[in-house]
Structures are given as C-alpha cells and as structure tokens.
Amino acid sequence: MSERRPVWLTDADRTSYEPLSRSRIADALVVGAGITGLTSALLLAREGLEVVVLEAAGVGSGTTGGTTGKVTSQHGLIYRDMIERHGEPVARAYAQANQQAVELIESLVRDTDARCDHTRASALVFALDSGQMGDLEAEHAAASRLGLPSGLIDQPTDLPFQIAGALEFTDQAHFHPVRYCDALARELISLGGHVHEQSRIIGLAEHGDRVEVHAASGGSVTAGHAIVATLLPFIDRGGFFAKTRPGRAYGIAARLRSAPPAGMYIGAGPPVRSFRPWPDGGDTGIIFVGESHETGDEEKANPGRWGELERWAREHFDVDTFDYRWSAQDYSTADGLPYVGRSPLTDRTLVATGFHKWGLSNGTAAARIMTDLVLGVSNPFAESFEAGRIGDARAVKKIISDNAKVARMFVGDRVERLSPRPLADLRPGEGALVRADGSGTVAAYRAPSGEIQAVSATCTHLGCTVHWNDAENSWDCQCHGSRFGRDGQVLSGPAAEPLETVDLDGGSA
Ligand SMILES: Cc1cc2nc3c(=O)[nH]c(=O)nc-3n(C[C@H](O)[C@H](O)[C@H](O)COP(=O)(O)OP(=O)(O)OC[C@H]3O[C@@H](n4cnc5c(N)ncnc54)[C@H](O)[C@@H]3O)c2cc1C
Ligand code: FES
Structure with a gap:
C-alpha cells in the first residue's frame, strides 16, 4: 500500500x-x-x-x-x-x-x-x-x-x-x-x-x-x-x-x-x-x-x-x-x-x-x-x-461563463444545503453535508472510531459551500479553490480564516 x-x-x-x-x-x-x-x-x-x-x-x-x-x-x-x-x-x-x-x-x-x-x-x-x-x-x-x-x-x-x-x-x-x-x-x-x-x-x-x-x-x-x-x-x-x-x-x-x-x-x-x-x-x-x-x-x-x-x-x-x-x-x-x-x-x-x-x-x-x-x-x-489584462473576446466569454458557473454553484449549493443527509447516515471514514439539529447544514466527517468532526459548510473566503474531497479527506471550495482540513484549518487559500468549528451538541463552538 x-x-x-x-x-x-x-x-x-x-x-x-x-x-x-x-x-x-x-x-x-x-x-x-x-x-x-x-x-x-x-x-x-x-x-x-x-x-x-x-x-x-x-x-x-x-x-x-x-x-x-x-x-x-x-x-x-x-x-x-x-x-x-x-x-x-x-x-x-x-x-x-x-x-x-x-x-x-x-x-x-x-x-x-x-x-x-x-x-x-x-x-x-x-x-x-x-x-x-x-x-x-x-x-x-x-x-x-x-x-x-x-x-x-x-x-x-x-x-x-x-x-x-x-x-x-x-x-x-x-x-x-x-x-x-x-x-x-x-x-x-x-x-x-x-x-x-x-x-x-x-x-x-x-x-x-x-x-x-x-x-x-x-x-x-x-x-x-x-x-x-x-x-x-x-x-x-x-x-x-x-x-x-x-x-x-x-x-x-x-x-x-x-x-x-x-x-x-x-x-x-x-x-x-x-x-x-x-x-x-x-x-x-x-x-x-x-x-x-x-x-x-x-x-x-x-x-x-x-x-x-x-x-x-x-x-x-x-x-x-x-x-x-x-x-x-x-x-x-x-x-x-x-x-x-x-x-x-x-x-x-x-x-x-x-x-x-x-x-x-x-x-x-x-x-x-x-x-x-x-x-x-x-x-x-x-x-x-501583464496581470491587469482581461484578454481577447474568447477570454471574456470564458470569464463570463466561468463566473456564471460560480454563481450557479453558489446558488445551487445553497439549494443543496436545504436537503442535506441526516447525520446518522454518515458512515465511518465519510464526510458530507449533513443536517444537524440546531445547527442547520454543516460539513461533518465521521472518523473510523465513530467520532464526528463538524465544521461550518460556508467557505470563509467569499461564502460558497465547501464539498467533501474523499481522496484527501478535506473540504474543498469549487469557487476559487480554497481547501480546509477535517478540523476546518486552511490547507490552501485564497481563504485565510479556518472554517468555524461546530459543536453538534450545542451549536457553533
Ligand atoms: C499535479 C501537478 C503536477 C505539476 N507538474 C508540473 C511540472 O512537471 N512542471 C511544471 O513546470 N509545473 C508543474 N506543475 C505546476 C507547478 O507545480 C506550479 O505551477 C508551481 O509549483 C507553482 O509554484 P508557486 O511558487 O507559484 O506556488 P506554490 O508552490 O503553491 O507556493 C505558494 C506558497 O504560498 C503559500 N501561501 C499561500 N497563501 C499564503 C498566505 N496568505 N500567506 C503566506 N503564504 C501563503 C503556500 O503555503 C505555498 O507554499 C504541476 C502542477 C500540478 C498540480
Ligand atoms: S468562496 Fe471559497 S474559495 Fe472563494
């Protein structure tokens, strides 16, 4: 292995x-x-x-x-x-x-x-x-x-x-x-x-x-x-x-x-x-x-x-x-x-x-x-x-379509957050957006031991929703590529702040 x-x-x-x-x-x-x-x-x-x-x-x-x-x-x-x-x-x-x-x-x-x-x-x-x-x-x-x-x-x-x-x-x-x-x-x-x-x-x-x-x-x-x-x-x-x-x-x-x-x-x-x-x-x-x-x-x-x-x-x-x-x-x-x-x-x-x-x-x-x-x-x-350029017409078209996609992700993810999985469904070693009583939709990971680690699902950069990366056990943001560990710490920017820890017994810690 x-x-x-x-x-x-x-x-x-x-x-x-x-x-x-x-x-x-x-x-x-x-x-x-x-x-x-x-x-x-x-x-x-x-x-x-x-x-x-x-x-x-x-x-x-x-x-x-x-x-x-x-x-x-x-x-x-x-x-x-x-x-x-x-x-x-x-x-x-x-x-x-x-x-x-x-x-x-x-x-x-x-x-x-x-x-x-x-x-x-x-x-x-x-x-x-x-x-x-x-x-x-x-x-x-x-x-x-x-x-x-x-x-x-x-x-x-x-x-x-x-x-x-x-x-x-x-x-x-x-x-x-x-x-x-x-x-x-x-x-x-x-x-x-x-x-x-x-x-x-x-x-x-x-x-x-x-x-x-x-x-x-x-x-x-x-x-x-x-x-x-x-x-x-x-x-x-x-x-x-x-x-x-x-x-x-x-x-x-x-x-x-x-x-x-x-x-x-x-x-x-x-x-x-x-x-x-x-x-x-x-x-x-x-x-x-x-x-x-x-x-x-x-x-x-x-x-x-x-x-x-x-x-x-x-x-x-x-x-x-x-x-x-x-x-x-x-x-x-x-x-x-x-x-x-x-x-x-x-x-x-x-x-x-x-x-x-x-x-x-x-x-x-x-x-x-x-x-x-x-x-x-x-x-x-x-x-x-030159860093300030926008580019040719093809580039402008691509920027518009990429950003429309980011906007769709922003909106689509919000909708997805309305129908998260129940926390109880999370299997050991799995991460997903889940519904948690009192905390709404959160990003949760269940360790092989059964312990749950939960953080806010909202990227601290500009507010898109993070997604589970099963290859690297991280929370990744599609919008601009920020990545966070299971504990919410920033793995790579542009986000500078960690995802907020969520205490599932009593809401946000
Ligand atoms: C799988 C893969 C294979 C590749 N293979 C090749 C190849 O064979 N040849 C090639 O030419 N290129 C290759 N590339 C691309 C190349 O590796 C990268 O483009 C290059 O390493 C970028 O270097 P960098 O110094 O700009 O960024 P990085 O190496 O990412 O360095 C940026 C640094 O900034 C730090 N940082 C970020 N935010 C902050 C902050 N707020 N405060 C302080 N520090 C911060 C980060 O921790 C990081 O160490 C590959 C890329 C990938 C993904
Ligand atoms: S909103 Fe997450 S990286 Fe920009």
Whole structure:
C-alpha cells in the first residue's frame, strides 16, 4: 500500500524556520515560499536588497511540493493554438520566457550547490494513435518557428510500449523541486535574507511608498515592494478570483522491475498521462501524474483517481511497487497565459498566478519579470504576461461563463444545503453535508472510531459551500479553490480564516 504524501516532501532532515512574531522592515517582502516566491526573493537579494519571505506552511509545501518536477518549455501541445490566438510575438515571448527559465534554473542549481538531482533530459509528447500525428506535426512547426528545440521522432527506444510518434524538445530537465527550494532559501539567508514559515499573511495594505503585511502568527513586515507568490493571490485587486479556475491532478511514485525511460513523457491524451524518472526510487523509480479535474468536484475527488493512474501504469509498465500517492492544485487562466506583474489598483504589489500546471518554468519566468519590475529594469516578456489584462473576446466569454458557473454553484449549493443527509447516515471514514439539529447544514466527517468532526459548510473566503474531497479527506471550495482540513484549518487559500468549528451538541463552538 502506498504512502499518502507527496514524494517530494519525505526528507526527514529539512531546515525549519521560525514563524514571524515581531515587526520587521525590509527592502522587499515576498509572500509564499514556493518556486515563484523563493526565486523572486533570491534574485532580489543578489541585487543587494534585504528580503523577507513569509510562508503560511513550509518551504516548498504548496503546489511546488506536489508537482511532477519537469522543467521544460514543452507544456503539452500549446504553441500552434497560442500563435493562432495571441499572434507570434506573444507566443514567442511565452516560449522564450519559459526556455530561459529552464536555463536560469540550471544556473541557480549550480550557483546554490543545490543537491536536487537536476538532470538534463528530453521532454516528449507521445501519440498512441496515428490520428494524433497531425497535431504533433503542427505543434512541431509552431515550436520550431518560435525557436524551441523541437523535433519529431518515431518510436523512442526507451519506451516499453508502442506509440505512433512523439514530439521531442531536447535538453530540458527534471529535478527534486523541494530540495531546489531548500537550496534557494539557504542561499537567500546567506545573503542576509529572512524566511518565516507558519506565517500566513492575513492582510496587505499600501501606505505611500511602503507595503505592510500582517501575519496570523503575530508579526508584521513593512517593505518598499511586495511580491505575492501564493499560487492565487489572496488579495483580489485584479479580479484574479474571477479570471482563474482551480484544478487538481494526482501523482503516484512507483518502482518498476526494470529501468524507467530516461525521457520525460506526456501523452497527447486522452487520458493525459505524464511520467518521468524518480531518482530517489533507485534505478527503477518512476513518477506518473494525471487524472485532472476541477477542484471541489465531489464525484471525481476520490481515491479512484489514483486507482486509474495505477491501472494505466500496470497496463504500460512492469510495476513492482507503488510507493507514494498525492494530489496538488494549480490555476488556469481565461486566455491560457499566466497573469504576472503589478497587481491592478496597487503601486508596489506584484503578483503571479495562472500557470496551467506548468509553473516550475512559468513561475521562474514570473520571478524574473517581477524582480525586474521591482528593480526598474525593462523585461522583454513583461507586456505579454501583464496581470491587469482581461484578454481577447474568447477570454471574456470564458470569464463570463466561468463566473456564471460560480454563481450557479453558489446558488445551487445553497439549494443543496436545504436537503442535506441526516447525520446518522454518515458512515465511518465519510464526510458530507449533513443536517444537524440546531445547527442547520454543516460539513461533518465521521472518523473510523465513530467520532464526528463538524465544521461550518460556508467557505470563509467569499461564502460558497465547501464539498467533501474523499481522496484527501478535506473540504474543498469549487469557487476559487480554497481547501480546509477535517478540523476546518486552511490547507490552501485564497481563504485565510479556518472554517468555524461546530459543536453538534450545542451549536457553533
Ligand atoms: C499535479 C501537478 C503536477 C505539476 N507538474 C508540473 C511540472 O512537471 N512542471 C511544471 O513546470 N509545473 C508543474 N506543475 C505546476 C507547478 O507545480 C506550479 O505551477 C508551481 O509549483 C507553482 O509554484 P508557486 O511558487 O507559484 O506556488 P506554490 O508552490 O503553491 O507556493 C505558494 C506558497 O504560498 C503559500 N501561501 C499561500 N497563501 C499564503 C498566505 N496568505 N500567506 C503566506 N503564504 C501563503 C503556500 O503555503 C505555498 O507554499 C504541476 C502542477 C500540478 C498540480
Ligand atoms: S474559495 Fe472563494 S468562496 Fe471559497
């Protein structure tokens, strides 16, 4: 039976950092210690700025700690569509920003002496069906036009199953993302920077030429600039809640009975399956990722997602053991490009979000753009990623339909709350919206011991209803992707406050 935790968060000997408990003054503050925040912090510290990083949980414990760990400008089949939709200059900016991020990561691995198994490898999109070859050919033509290292190949020698062909980007990389983040944090501190874990930021305000943030742990920081690198900004001055959609995907780490392919593969799908070697698993380790769905989809968020991945892995590889299973979240944008730069209606607050599950390179590119904006240096890619944009007509249509869906969820969920299940029906290990005498509809979980843990069903972000995630035993909000533990504590934002505990004997505690 595999262990239920991200394969990248298993090291026992990691450094931990004190929560923020006092007032600090700095040149720049960064909220979020994932790859985007830590890269930003280090790039600024290298320019001589004093930087404070504030992290709600632990370094690398967000989506960076649940990624596949591919570092590549190949993000599935995107470039033909991007050229058609946004024009060649914008598509070139995206391609080159990401390809330069691949190189920046390698140089930071070298400079920080990061022991993160950074390995150069090809990234390949494979077609199982010859009917998909036309798409690969069109993508190859687009990627070549944009200056990416693209080529078409027939049957790669390292795959144990037959394919129709593959699109290869040479000289990309994979690594251990959390060990990389740990190295960035260490280097930041050696340059006079500071990192505080367990320090969730609950308020941000600009006062003239300063930005001030307050942490739930008690302290505050005042700085000349703020970079909000929290996957989705927790402040919404740019309509990011309306312009993005949260999605989850599932990962498993396994050992085969022989060596895995050396390349990093993703299927043209469906179903989309992504895999790469897993060096900590020895000579036969491999990681598989797939089974994406929208956050809060109660029908899909169950352990069957890992079951599907395992079934596919066994069908295509000679699997010996399954070792770890986990799930993670990222946000997509209405026009397919990340939002990066100055947050609208602010002067000194920068944001980065909407990486479409390709934020190791996109987040690194975003860090470069945001630090250039802080330093007043021109960046050739900044305009294409500009955070305040609404997008083209197609994006506007999508924003309208996504938000109509959120509104329907808001209303639909309220109706659903009128007909919750009786509490007595809840089986051990199950969570659901239930009817509780005196407390109305609550979100309740029955532990295997029979004990009930009940919390408010109303998301503390903007009031949508949370839904049970049976895969991860959490309460997830479909509206903007906030997630809460069984005890109501925030697992991931934009919500900053926990779900209220409900005492089923006597109403709200
Ligand atoms: C299953 C899956 C596989 C993926 N695989 C790949 C891949 O192979 N290659 C690739 O390029 N991309 C991949 N991605 C996407 C990539 O992992 C993410 O886009 C990237 O890690 C985002 O990094 P980040 O630093 O912006 O966010 P995160 O890593 O999520 O970091 C944000 C941090 O902010 C903290 N935070 C949040 N709110 C607050 C607050 N209020 N106060 C303080 N701190 C706060 C969080 O705790 C978190 O640590 C994948 C995504 C998924 C879901
Ligand atoms: S995440 Fe916005 S309402 Fe729940």
